[in-house]
Amino acid sequence: MNKYDSFQQVWQAIEKGQSFFVAGHLNPDGDSLGCTLAVCSLLERLGKEAYAYASPAIGKDLFFLPGLPKIHVNELPPKPQFDTVILLECSDRQRGGDLESVLQNAKTLINIDHHLVSDAYGDVNHIDSTASSTAEIIFQLFEASENGLLPTPDEATCLYTGVVTDTGRFLHTNTSAEALRVASALVALGADVNKINQVIYFTKSYTELKLLGRALEKMQLLFQNKYSQIILAQSDFELFNAVPSQTQGIVSQPTMIPGVEVSALLKQEPDKVSVNLRSRNHIDVSAIAQHFGGGGHARAAGFKVSGKPVQLVAEELAAVVKEALSNAH
Ligand SMILES: [Mn+2]
Structure with missing residues (x-):
């Protein structure tokens, strides 16, 4: 074929x-x-x-x-x-x-x-x-x-x-x-x-804007500020009566910070953790996503994991991102 x-x-x-x-x-x-x-x-x-x-x-x-x-x-x-x-x-x-x-x-x-x-x-x-x-x-x-x-x-x-x-x-x-x-x-x-x-x-609901604010509050920079991680727990969604699909665009925000190469948004959903990845210049995040059974593009990718708490997924992901960042230089 x-x-x-x-x-x-x-x-x-x-x-x-x-x-x-x-x-x-x-x-x-x-x-x-x-x-x-x-x-x-x-x-x-x-x-x-x-x-x-x-x-x-x-x-x-x-x-x-x-x-x-x-x-x-x-x-x-x-x-x-x-x-x-x-x-x-x-x-x-x-x-x-x-x-x-x-x-x-x-x-x-x-x-x-x-x-x-x-x-x-x-x-x-x-x-x-x-x-x-x-x-x-x-x-x-x-x-x-x-x-x-x-x-x-x-x-x-x-x-x-x-x-x-x-x-x-x-x-x-x-x-x-x-x-x-x-x-x-x-x-x-x-x-x-x-x-x-x-x-x-040019349309965003009150809930989406509040969720964006919450996400930015929870943003953490790791690995010499090259990696941004945002973890949204189920309680964050409950706070605003929001659903995970109302997070569109959030993952791209941290890549505006000079020096941030990879941005990850981890969402604890009822039955799984879903992760969005973005890359600014030279890290292939589709390769990172593939590591966890996901896929996508070099600059935008994602994956889902079932049966693991979001903190554990965040740790495993951070380890893979760390390696990708160190290989890039
Ligand atoms: Mn497409």
Whole structure:
């Protein structure tokens, strides 16, 4: 299986299918959900049936995405029979959740992803880790179509959301010339940039702001101030009646401090500890996340651990970060 099947091969696989199942990864982010919706809309315009799926829930900040009500949240057909499955943003075939009943009955599996470490588990695989986002790849797929298909304004809004969120508002190091070219093209095609900015970037609840304050209060700098660690206990969430998903963006804050190379946010959730990692310049945090069974990108990654208290996970993580920092010099 080629890891880098061409867009032509992706299009050939799409042309062959009539009924499609489309999904991104668990806990879908803007890229995952934006791509799922844009691809489903495209398939429907091509006269095909598309079943959009997401699990386990969709964050409120993404409710504005055009076509969102079409998504089946946590809901699979009793006897899934799709010609073709398109998995987006899934670095392995389990990243979309328990989809085995869907995958086993499908004739063709198309895998489109931009993660650094990604399995070629599909029949057709287009994996491009140089792309800022899967949305960037989907736009290129449009451009490669023989019949000159272009995103509709709604599809452009979905794809722009993927590019803008995965590049952290064009601030992360994956903000390439190509990412900006694609973003520009999507704006020209009618992406609703103002709405996206208002909803995703200029809206935060009282609870989220209080949680941010709590997190910054608990920030600790270790290893000659190169490592920032924030541990949020269950009591921190209870204090503001908050849930762990309301911590978006917190992990990036400590990397503003000059000298901080790695930032970790550890959250004690009822059944697990979940960890977000960010790196400023040269530490590959996806390698650190992989050490704990997680993954992601060089500058942004994460993992989850069950059956261990958050303090123990913090100690184990600190040891791995310490080694990564010492190897970097
Ligand atoms: Mn992505």
